[in-house]
Amino acid sequence: MSNRFRDSRPLEYMRSGDETFLTTKVDAVFNWGRKYSMFLYPFVTACCGMEFMSVAGPRYDLDRFGCALPRFSPRQADLLMVVGTISHRQAPVLKKVYDQMAEPKWVIAFGACTCSGGPYNNYATVQGIDTIIPVDVYIPGCPPRPEGLIYGIMMLQKKIQGETFTDPTLRQEHLVNSDGLFLEPQRIDELSEPFGNSVHQTRSA
């Protein structure tokens, strides 16, 4: 602890994980700027897109949250909003888009299909995008109400407000293994086990 006080390089000192008055003020300003000027990438694949479009419309307005302008290029966006079912064929595309985004980046899983595969418990659908990319906010629903998306965005804003640049782990990629799976294989299998009515659907003829 005393070593750090004698450290003559202030940036090193700040990145050591110690939060001080100065760092919290810097965080407050940066996070305020980030949370109120999100550039969304609406990665819309299915019916949830209609709900997204209605939230972006005049009645439930996204502009008042600062997320009015969608950027359909991952290089220019900071919020990847995955909207709609992701099939296994779409999975490498989604991963590539996420990898192409620059830090800081956040991901919202919008809709039941992105949270857990939704009603599609079958051979073709990714059972939750958190198996392939890290997700910050999950918004369940089929489709979620527009108020749900607004609540999710406000939740993300609170999350961004709580971030600090002195935390070095915040902006690291966490690939579990070289296959690019974001969760461990056993964990994916545990989470995807059938329950309820789905137990009848694992049989073949």
Next chain:
Amino acid sequence: MSAATSVAALRAAFGQAVVRDDRICGDAVVWVAADRCHEILAWLRDTPGQDYNYLVDITAVDYRDPELPLEVVYQLRALSRAADLRLKVPLAREGPLVVDSVVNLWRGADWLEREVFDMFGVTFRGHPDLRRILMWETYNEGHPLRKDFPLRGHYTRAEQTRQALGANPEAHYSMEELSIAQAYKELPRDMQERLEASGRLEGA
């Protein structure tokens, strides 16, 4: 009514190759032998009285009863006469699931046959580019719409996700898909040469 006359004309022209015919929910359905189905479909398209010039769909049925054969279904329509006809080709499960491709009769059959190949495993002889269309090209779990394929697939979820991420979506474009005149100039030189060599370019 005109479909019923088609059935009668088919029986007159092909005899034993027309195995069975029926009227199901108002639609005329004909079962034909697999070895002559291309000939029969060509006859249906080209004969002046028949003129089934619109191939609406090609699909297949795998009945739950294992004694019933797998059927490839062709849905035809004669636009000038507003007549529909359904043609079914039964394929024995233990034999090779092979049928002649009708791409030379109707160009729309291209992707329709690819879908049947992907989902049921029926091979279409003479198809220019028979590969999977709904699943990715290197998908190796099987043919999903067969009745012996479980709904969630054979592999574990982690394995399926891993294989899905390993599929390279940009690697598998056919020459046909690339021979669009506008895109030709933007292609790399080696691809342009391959397109010219294959002879499938239409006035680029």
